[in-house]
Amino acid sequence: MDAQVFVQNIKYYCNLKGIKPTVACRESGVGSSFINNLERGQTPSVAKVQMLADYLGVTTSELLGEKKKPTAQDDGLSEGELALITLFRQLTPDQQEMVIRMVQAAADKL
Numbered sequence: 790m791d792a793q794v795f796v797q798n799i800k801y802y803c804n805l806k807g808i809k810p811t812v813a814c815r816e817s818g819v820g821s822s823f824i825n826n827l828e829r830g831q832t833p834s835v836a837k838v839q840m841l842a843d844y845l846g847v848t849t850s851e852l853l854g855e856k857k858k859p860t861a862q863d864d865g866l867s868e869g870e871l872a873l874i875t876l877f878r879q880l881t882p883d884q885q886e887m888v889i890r891m892v893q894a895a896a897d898k899l
Contacts, residue, residue: 817844
């Protein structure tokens with residue numbers, strides 16, 4: 790488990806739901822210090838990961854970042870498009886929003 794990816798995913802899915810990560814952790818039953826514990830290197834129990842995933846309405850695999858990485862052949866993407874998607878997924882939600890706004894502004898000029 791990559792704790793950094795896990796924490797980013799928690800924040801991402803909370804952002805999609807419009808709730809603060811600490812609120813989601815508290816309300817899901819995993820505890821309000823859950824993210825701090827992850828950042829300090831503590832490994833969560835399977836039960837807590839499941840509780841948080843259930844609360845956020847995602848799978849544990851999605852929350853942990855265990856999704857199978859797409860290949861260009863699977864999705865009909867060029868290698869360049871695949872590289873952009875891979876890099877985009879590594880960004881924080883705020884960074885992703887900024888990139889989307891920049892791309893949209895460039896597209897509007899076409």
